[in-house]
Amino acid sequence: MSATTAPTSDATPATEVPMVEARGVHKVFGHGAGALHVLRGVDLVVPQGSVTVVLGPSGSGKSTLLRCLNELEEITAGSVHVDGELLGYRHDAKGVLHRLHPRRIAAQRSRIGMVFQRFHLFGHMTALENVAEAPVQVRGLSKAAARRRAAELLERVGLADRADHYPAQLSGGQQQRVAIARALAMDPELMLFDEPTSALDPELVGEVLTVMQDLARSGMTMVVVTHEIGFAREVADHVVFMDDGVVVEQGPPGAVLENPSEPRLQEFLSHVL
């Protein structure tokens, strides 16, 4: 893995477009006196096939950043490109910026998988139906093909025998693995994880991290918000530390986790480790 701290590392050839390129991203919630400036100019570059772990104290804007990367939040300023394509907007011939039609935005989102802290499996569908739903509804896959594919994906996350269970009948770890399979069913080129193990009992964290590690090994580009420092150390190519809406320090895990230069990061690590 590359050991440079610059976002565009020499491991990736200069010709290759980064999977994620966020420039000067600002996010303000509300307006007027009650406005909350949550992201204050975040730059983030995620090379193809790499794993980026985002660390930071509660309220620093990690979830908000992740949600901006697949347009669940509309950014206030800046730009986000995924695989070279500008998210949410287009420039016309005169260079005027236009908001994209919701249908186009949905299409962009369908290429980006997201895994939530609280799973959000569809409660009225079995595990298999959860995984097969979006390929049928979004990609127009036949029901039979989608179910076959869903069965394969459930097998891949080790839940072939739970295909007919409803989410309420699954443990947290099993639910999160179904949620990962559900995201993978859309063949995403990028996977976003927002604290995927924070809602789990300690003994269930391992099974989810194992699935994520396998996914990283298979070459998936991943952005992971987590407090699992062990995962960051072993799996991440790049670690980003956020505080108060800005990226305070970033670099390869060895440098950032073992020799933090920022006092705020030092303090954060002393609490987490």
Added chain:
Amino acid sequence: MTSHATDTPRAGARSSDLPEPLHARPVPRPGRWVSAVVVLVLAAMVLHALVTNPNFRWDTVWLYLRDVNVVRGVGWTLVLTFGSMAIAVVLAVLLAIMRRSDNPVMRSVSWAYIWFFRGTPIYTQLVFWGLISVLYPRLSLGVPFGPEFFVFDTRDVITAFWAALLGLALNEAAYLAEIVRAGLGSVDPGQAEAARALGMKESRILRRIVLPQAMRVIAPPTGNETISMLKTTSLVVAVPFTLEITYATSAIGTRTFQPIPLLIVAALWYLLITSVLMVGQYYIERYYGRGFDGGATGPRRGAGRKGSGGTGSTGGAGRRAGRLSRQAAIRGAGTTKDDPFAEVTP
């Protein structure tokens, strides 16, 4: 010793290890026996007074229960009930979606509709629908405020039946809209967000993800509304529409000078239909409760109960929370009719 049960998820399979259950005398409860006897005696007295009183004319009741006019009245009552409920459900979903819209015009129109139709008595509304052909003798299709292409005589289009059906449906839609709104609100926003992250369109999300889960909250009070509607149909005499069961029986009662037995005929039919509706309601609620009502729904297609061991206490807590929020949503719907005008159902 007791750790057996918790170590093995399927303690039932090792029944030989189960300890001998405790044997103890129950607490004596003479009060239960006394109260049961008192209530039974009272019930027997009521039944006796009903059956033996010659004024009820049970023979007449039995005769007219199967009368062709009465049975036809039952048919019209059913048509009015289900027809108006079907129209009302569609309208209510529209109103509820408008109520949640970002568009202030949509929100206000929906609010005003509900305000008006819940705020005026159904009887008044039905009289009004009956008079519509007097108020607007002509109906026309064309450009708003501009030229007209087709012109109808209102009396030909809105007959007494359609006036009754629409009157019931438009009023009911206002109540159902609040039920649907509470139902949509009861679904965790995370569900729509997860669907959005998968690239689903908003209309699909509503139809495939949100509405099916909202149905769990919507179905029970809607069943209640249907049963209530069954009896509200007796008010369509205000239109006047005179074929449904209450009017049909009371007409026979007046003609034969036997009003009491014919009231009983109508009451028995209402009871019978209500009983059938309650059975239907049970199955509908069970269908929409799938995946949520815990114990009742096993994993689909006989996969056994293997999963329940892992779910443990968290599953139970989740289910309990689900049930509580569902209760709150039903109560929040404000559909228990405390509106005195709405409660004119005989």
